[in-house]
Amino acid sequence: MKRLSLLHAAIxxxxxxxxxxxxxxxxxxxxxxxxERMYVLYCGDIALNDASSFTPGASGPGHLAxxxxxxxxxxxxxxxxxxxxxxxxxxxxxxxxxAGVWTVKKTLESQLAELGLKPGDxxxxxxxxxxxxxxxxxxxxxxxxxxxxxxxxxxKPPVGxxxxxxxxxxxxxxxxxxxxxxxxxxxxxxxxxxxGHQNMLVRLPQTGAVMLTGDSVHTKANWDxxxxxxxNFNAPQSLEALERMxxxxxxxxxxxxxxxxxxxxxxxxxxxAYYE
Ligand SMILES: [Zn+2]
Numbered sequence: 001m002k003r004l005s006l007l008h009a010a011i012x013x014x015x016x017x018x019x020x021x022x023x024x025x026x027x028x029x030x031x032x033x034x035x036e037r038m039y040v041l042y043c044g045d046i047a048l049n050d051a052s053s054f055t056p057g058a059s060g061p062g063h064l065a066x067x068x069x070x071x072x073x074x075x076x077x078x079x080x081x082x083x084x085x086x087x088x089x090x091x092x093x094x095x096x097x098x099a100g101v102w103t104v105k106k107t108l109e110s111q112l113a114e115l116g117l118k119p120g121d122x123x124x125x126x127x128x129x130x131x132x133x134x135x136x137x138x139x140x141x142x143x144x145x146x147x148x149x150x151x152x153x154x155x156k157p158p159v160g161x162x163x164x165x166x167x168x169x170x171x172x173x174x175x176x177x178x179x180x181x182x183x184x185x186x187x188x189x190x191x192x193x194x195x196g197h198q199n200m201l202v203r204l205p206q207t208g209a210v211m212l213t214g215d216s217v218h219t220k221a222n223w224d225x226x227x228x229x230x231x232n233f234n235a236p237q238s239l240e241a242l243e244r245m246x247x248x249x250x251x252x253x254x255x256x257x258x259x260x261x262x263x264x265x266x267x268x269x270x271x272x273a274y275y276e
Pocket of ligand 1: 133214
């Protein structure tokens with residue numbers, strides 16, 4: 001009788017192991033995504049000599065906001081873009097660029113400090129692309145892992161330093177990429193404004209899905225009219241990217257946040273406030 005119950009116990013234990021091993025993949029799939037919150041960071045202002053340089057059909061001078069975003073995930077902080085350079089904060093008349101003047105009222109580093117963070121605390125630095133108003137503070141993040149599309153990594157831009165020369169560790173996906181493997185931070189290939197432009201789709205627990213644009217679209221007027229700036233690297237590819245974005249937004253029931261659109265600035269809550 002004792003031997004029989006021992007055998008029984010052994011069989012039960014085996015069954016339990018089999019059931020556990022069957023259950024594990026399902027549990028992994030159901031694991032809660034590690035994303036916790038997202039901060040919106042002010043990353044400068046651009047005064048344009050001619051608004052039509054970015055918004056076809058516009059006239060007169062214009063203004064673009066510059067926005068960066070910080071995602072807190074259980075496996076690290078992710079910064080999306082770095083804005084124009086913090087050093088401009090000390091320049092009363094700002095810094096002249098090809099299209100206008102860049103100004104900074106508050107540095108990115110000071111906004112991170114308000115959250116108790118140093119640049120070295122950023123695990124992943126995702127760049128939408130390598131233009132100056134997105135890479136101005138790149139040097140602060142030499143300890144982070146850069147995440148850029150391979151087409152952008154391989155590009156030698158006419159102005160500025162090619163990304164491989166910065167000397168950072170890098171992940172260079174070709175096309176869409178799930179950064180943490182849990183679907184909470186997705187890079188979406190939207191090439192065209194530059195050779196390897198990418199958007200970032202963030203799935204927040206309460207706010208829902210939000211697509212961050214970089215320069216795949218600069219203004220709401222461009223989004224509504226389906227137009228792209230005359231200076232884009234590849235106009236047909238840029239138009240395809242807009243169509244792709246419309247499809248991804250629909251599939252994910254996502255909001256579109258246009259980082260350069262001034263009318264959106266007033267609607268956002270900036271760090272230290274956050275979106276959950
Ligand atoms: Zn830009």
